Amino acid sequence: xxxxxxxxxxxxxxxxxxxxxxxxxxxxxxxxxxxxxxxxxxxxxxxxxxxxxxxxxxxxxxxxxxxxxxxxxxxxxxxxxxxxxxxxxxxxxxxxxxxxxxxxxxxxxxxxxxxxxxxxxxxxxxxxxxxxxxxxxxxxxxxxxxxxxxxxxxxxxxxxxxxxxxxxxxxxxxxxxxxxxxxxxxxxxxxxxxxxxxxxxxxxxxxxxxxxxxxxxxxxxxxxxxxxxxxxxxxxxxxxxxxxxxxxxxxxxxxxxxxxxxxxxxxxxxxxxxxxxxx
Amino acid sequence: xxxxxxxxxxxxxxxxxxxxxxxxxxxxxxxxxxxxxxxxxxxxxxxxxxxxxxxxxxxxxxxxxxxxxxxxxxxxxxxxxxxxxxxxxxxxxxxxxxxxxxxxxxxxxxxxxxxxxxxxxxxxxxxxxxxxxxxxxxxxxxxxxxxxxxxxxxxxxxxxxxxxxxxxxxxxxxxxxxxxxxxxxxxxxxxxxxxxxxxxxxxxxxxxxxxxxxxxxxxxxxxxxxxxxxxxxxxxxxxxxxxxxxxxxxxxxxxxxxxxxxxxxxxxxxxxxxxxxxx
Numbered sequence: 001x002x003x004x005x006x007x008x009x010x011x012x013x014x015x016x017x018x019x020x021x022x023x024x025x026x027x028x029x030x031x032x033x034x035x036x037x038x039x040x041x042x043x044x045x046x047x048x049x050x051x052x053x054x055x056x057x058x059x060x061x062x063x064x065x066x067x068x069x070x071x072x073x074x075x076x077x078x079x080x081x082x083x084x085x086x087x088x089x090x091x092x093x094x095x096x097x098x099x100x101x102x103x104x105x106x107x108x109x110x111x112x113x114x115x116x117x118x119x120x121x122x123x124x125x126x127x128x129x130x131x132x133x134x135x136x137x138x139x140x141x142x143x144x145x146x147x148x149x150x151x152x153x154x155x156x157x158x159x160x161x162x163x164x165x166x167x168x169x170x171x172x173x174x175x176x177x178x179x180x181x182x183x184x185x186x187x188x189x190x191x192x193x194x195x196x197x198x199x200x201x202x203x204x205x206x207x208x209x210x211x212x213x214x215x216x217x218x219x220x221x222x223x224x225x226x227x228x229x230x231x232x233x234x235x236x237x238x239x240x241x242x243x244x245x246x247x248x249x250x251x252x253x254x255x256x257x258x259x260x261x262x263x264x265x266x267x268x269x270x271x272x273x274x275x276x277x278x279x
Numbered sequence: 280x281x282x283x284x285x286x287x288x289x290x291x292x293x294x295x296x297x298x299x300x301x302x303x304x305x306x307x308x309x310x311x312x313x314x315x316x317x318x319x320x321x322x323x324x325x326x327x328x329x330x331x332x333x334x335x336x337x338x339x340x341x342x343x344x345x346x347x348x349x350x351x352x353x354x355x356x357x358x359x360x361x362x363x364x365x366x367x368x369x370x371x372x373x374x375x376x377x378x379x380x381x382x383x384x385x386x387x388x389x390x391x392x393x394x395x396x397x398x399x400x401x402x403x404x405x406x407x408x409x410x411x412x413x414x415x416x417x418x419x420x421x422x423x424x425x426x427x428x429x430x431x432x433x434x435x436x437x438x439x440x441x442x443x444x445x446x447x448x449x450x451x452x453x454x455x456x457x458x459x460x461x462x463x464x465x466x467x468x469x470x471x472x473x474x475x476x477x478x479x480x481x482x483x484x485x486x487x488x489x490x491x492x493x494x495x496x497x498x499x500x501x502x503x504x505x506x507x508x509x510x511x512x513x514x515x516x517x518x519x520x521x522x523x524x525x526x527x528x529x530x531x532x533x534x535x536x537x538x539x540x541x542x543x544x545x546x547x548x549x550x551x552x553x554x555x556x557x558x
Contacts, residue, residue: 023415068416089411093425099415132368136302136378137347137420137531146372252416 013077015112016085018043018057019104020072025140025249026099029065030072039063039100043074046095051082060114060256061121064208066248068141071122071255075114111265112258116272120184122255123200125214125246129221130194142195143250149221151188151196157220158186158198160231161213169236170213170243171206178274179206186213188221204271214246292356294391295364297322297336298383299351304419304528305378308344309351318342318379322353325374330361339393339535340400343487345527347420350401350534354393388540395547399463401534402479404493404525408500409473421474422529428500430467430475436499437465437477439510440492448512448519449492450485457553458485465492483550493525 020043028036032044040057047055060073083091085105092102111117126142127149128134134144161183168179185201198217200210216230233240259267299322307315311323319336326334339352362370364384371381390396405421406428407413413423440462447458464480477496479489495509512519538546 021415023418070414070416093411098412098418098423101412101415103409103411130382132372132382133377133380135349136300136380137349139302139377141416144377 012080013110014080014082015108015110016076016078016082016088016105017108017112017114018074018076018102020074021070021101021103022068022072023099023140024063024066024068026097027065029067030059030062039069039072042096042100043102046092047076049095050088050091051078053079058114060118061205061253063251063253064211064248067251067253068249069253072253073114073118073256073258075108075112109261109264111261111268113264113268114256116268117258117264118204118271119257119259119267120201120203121205121253122185122257123198123205123210124252124254125198125200125210125250126252127196127198127214127218127250128194129196135195141249141252143247145218147222149196149218150223151190151221153223153227154188154217154221157217157227157230158188160228161186161234165234166237167206167209167234168238169233169240170209170216171239172208173239174207177206181205181209188217208245210251211246211248212243214250215244218246219244291359292389293359293361294387294389295355295357295361295367295384296387296391296393297353297355297381299353300349300380300382301347301351302378302419303342303345303347305376306344308346309338309341318348318351321375321379322381325371326355328374329367329370330357332358337393339397340484340532342530342532343490343527346530346532347528348532351532352393352397352535352537354387354391388543390540390544390547391537392543392547393535395550396537396543397483397550398536398538398546399480399482400484400532401464401536402477402484402489403531403533404477404479404489404529405531406475406477406493406497406529407473408475414474420528420531422526424497426501428475428497429502430469430500432502432506433467433475433496433500436496436506436509437467439507440465440513444513445516446485446488446513447517448515449488449495449522450518451487452518453486456485460484460488467496487524489530490525490527491522493529494523497525498523 022039027039030039032038032040044055044057055076057074057076085107088105127145128142129145129149131146134142164182166180171179182203185199187199188196190196198214219225220227301318306318309318311317311319323334323336334355336353336355342348364386367384368381406424407421408424408428410425413421443461445459450458461482464478466478467475469475477493498504499506
């Protein structure tokens, strides 16, 4: 299978951007894996049916098993005689299962790279702290915590984590990959009496970083840890076992930001230089 | 099994009000049926385990198979030595499946009748009119319509239906039951680009009434019918086959209103007189 990087420079190919939504419950995550149902696998199979060519997607955020998306972004290169973007939306709507949808396809400049052009990723983590559990209609994307959470303490702790830090303590290590990230937003908002959501944004996240941050902050919200504890872990250069990684089903990738078209290439170059193996 | 009406007058019994939420996907509706999983069946079974007595619930809205609730209300009579309301909430949280939750139990006057004391019921019907389908995380409580809907035309048609009318054309007939209802609210609101919700309130609804109203209004929204068509059906005295009843999974019972405690008995008496067999 060709790598998209090798094809993107081909003069004849068009680049399409896909906006993607999925319920992660029935998927073993984004990344294609033999013998498992994954978002990339399902989507590439459907695209191959439509375009009659092997399809290789490059994605903004490689979500783990059980993690959802309402604002995932990927790109794909297609031959000049491929279906128009609107037709592709209609064909995919019929081909894909209801837990995987493609709300929009549009042609983008060949300098658009869903992964490396991204300025930042936005995630949301939903927690219900009611003693009776979680609203049945939101149980697929909301953690049932059962015990009351102090969001004031959680926001105090969250503020101390903002900025550019080495998040090694919160990341599953990958060889050669930097764990330095710029955390731009980490804020807990209580929308309803028992419904809390963490709104998280960073230039990028290392593996399991959002769920580790949430796990550490839940310990603060319960009163088991002090608000300065999560930030104290930033001094660590390796992953800590003191943090319980929060369950995947509370997490949703809600948006990915990109620069204006004339900044796409410069942004991609800058990102590749900073963290060639991170995502 | 004793009928709740026969027990409510017993001096020794306490009356509990239960607030109930469920995802209707896995239930054959509210009402107990032999050999089927129903909300009433599951809930009464769990209550019997906790109270060690047969439990009989009286409910505000007997929802059909597939219909959800975030604000269902029922009442139950328990002996004076029964668990306190808060303990009951905790026990039920452990006993019930995640698609059925009881967020609150409280003691109410014996004049409280979940069905007959209710002033009005509030329903919501969610429709997505995107060509690509419906957000996977909301597919359980949202109808995927695929074609654009004109909510201005739908609201024009809805306004003409407000007030007290004989809704026979929109109801599945029950012997001896009146089909006269006071429709207090029927309003379509577009929350997001492709997300429409009908907010519906009436003193009570006859069987399949909300879904028939929604079905008629979807025909208006698509342009297949004129905005004055649904109201023209109010002159009919029997159910019409011209309406496609909208699918149950878009419908959620969101709230039930009750009067102040000193008005409960008077309200129940008034309701019983008006429509003894309706609900």
